[in-house]
Amino acid sequence: MKNFEVYKLWPLEPVKGLGAKLWDKDGREYLDMYGGHAVISIGHSHPAYVKSVGEQLGNLGFYSNSVVNSLQNKLALLLGEVSGYTDYSLFLCNSGAEANENAIKLASFQTGKSRVLAFKGAFHGRTSGAVAATDNPSIRSPFNRTSKVTFIQLNDIQLAEKELSKGDYAAVIIEGIQGVAGIILPDDKFMVELRRLCDKHKVLLILDEVQSGYGRTGKFFAHQHARIKPDMVTTAKGMGNGFPIGGVLISPKIGAVAGMLGTTFGGNHLACAAAIAVLEVIAEEKLMKNATSVGDYIMESLEGSRSIEQIRGRGLMIGIVLKEGFEKIKERLLFQKSVFTGSAGKNVIRLLPPLGITVEDADQFIKAFRELESEIQ
Numbered sequence: 128m129k130n131f132e133v134y135k136l137w138p139l140e141p142v143k144g145l146g147a148k149l150w151d152k153d154g155r156e157y158l159d160m161y162g163g164h165a166v167i168s169i170g171h172s173h174p175a176y177v178k179s180v181g182e183q184l185g186n187l188g189f190y191s192n193s194v195v196n197s198l199q200n201k202l203a204l205l206l207g208e209v210s211g212y213t214d215y216s217l218f219l220c221n222s223g224a225e226a227n228e229n230a231i232k233l234a235s236f237q238t239g240k241s242r243v244l245a246f247k248g249a250f251h252g253r254t255s256g257a258v259a260a261t262d263n264p265s266i267r268s269p270f271n272r273t274s275k276v277t278f279i280q281l282n283d284i285q286l287a288e289k290e291l292s293k294g295d296y297a298a299v300i301i302e303g304i305q306g307v308a309g310i311i312l313p314d315d316k317f318m319v320e321l322r323r324l325c326d327k328h329k330v331l332l333i334l335d336e337v338q339s340g341y342g343r344t345g346k347f348f349a350h351q352h353a354r355i356k357p358d359m360v361t362t363a364k365g366m367g368n369g370f371p372i373g374g375v376l377i378s379p380k381i382g383a384v385a386g387m388l389g390t391t392f393g394g395n396h397l398a399c400a401a402a403i404a405v406l407e408v409i410a411e412e413k414l415m416k417n418a419t420s421v422g423d424y425i426m427e428s429l430e431g432s433r434s435i436e437q438i439r440g441r442g443l444m445i446g447i448v449l450k451e452g453f454e455k456i457k458e459r460l461l462f463q464k465s466v467f468t469g470s471a472g473k474n475v476i477r478l479l480p481p482l483g484i485t486v487e488d489a490d491q492f493i494k495a496f497r498e499l500e501s502e503i504q
């Protein structure tokens with residue numbers, strides 16, 4: 128048997144990581160400005176994380192959700208405190224797509240309606256409901272195609288009002304910052320108005336913070352910059368620093384009852400041990416503050432560069448839009464300068480590094496970027 132091909136592979140294999148550094152099997156060192164796609168929040172092999180998961184594995188790796196698991200309670204309490212959502216409840220699952228799938232399902236249970244409003248450029252995952260709300264027809268099979276999801280332009284509040292006033296929507300789903308689309312920010316004012324419209328038309332607002340959450344933008348969730356409170360917030364990626372875990376934060380105003388949602392692996396002992404360590408480290412090491420200051424430093428340092436059309440983002444969720452002719456910088460960063468970055472489309476570099484990167488790490492990236500830029504006439 129061979130493995131199913133998921134993505135196009137770069138011809139290299141990291142075998143060790145520490146903080147924001149990676150090493151391949153030949154011992155070559157890399158700077159990780161990608162975080163394995165926004166997953167590595169507290170840094171590779173953080174000692175507190177290794178200890179927490181290792182000790183839990185030595186005690187009990189898994190038991191079913193039909194018995195008491197006080198790690199789940201500890202995680203919910205801690206997440207409530209760190210995020211500010213102390214009165215919400217937490218449904219634990221295993222991935223971002225699953226979190227969105229369950230949030231959409233709950234919204235439909237709650238409202239008795241079935242339509243979903245989503246946004247152009249949105250990415251919410253690959254499972255049935257999540258992929259139906261993802262603006263990419265090429266990854267939707269005939270089974271996943273549905274007329275129940277409508278996509279409108281981000282930041283167009285008139286269009287949102289026109290749709291929601293039709294009265295048949297269960298939910299609006301929106302990313303805190305669009306990641307896959309290339310780091311596209313919803314306006315704070317738009318978010319406030321969207322919240323108001325959802326209340327007016329009795330539609331539930333789901334904030335997909337799978338990529339933009341967990342401190343990445345300098346606040347725990349990106350939507351908190353707009354000072355709104357969604358009805359549900361979905362999380363994954365940075366939540367387990369690599370251990371698969373996702374969650375739905377559910378407002379107390381939603382009448383979710385036992386039996387509506389279920390899972391075998393969600394909230395298992397190892398996942399909880401990983402997620403608890405992540406939250407403790409985020410708080411102890413003040414990683415949100417670091418994300419703001421190092422993120423601002425990178426954006427200010429690169430602003431106005433010859434090769435850059437636009438640089439946008441918040442904290443350590445940054446999109447660098449390259450001018451025509453400079454697209455090769457991305458690949459050269461990896462192969463010439465040993466710096467991992469993400470991308471979106473042909474010309475956007477996405478930075479999603481561990482939240483604890485230092486100014487020295489940032490300088491290493493900036494220097495590499497500038498050197499590659501100067502090679503291109």
Ligand SMILES: Cc1ncc(COP(=O)(O)O)c(C=O)c1O
Nearest residue numbers: 222223224250251252306337338
């Ligand atoms: C905003 C957003 N939502 C959902 C997902 C899906 O998460 P997962 O791959 O864990 O299912 C992603 C993954 O990239 C994402 O960026």
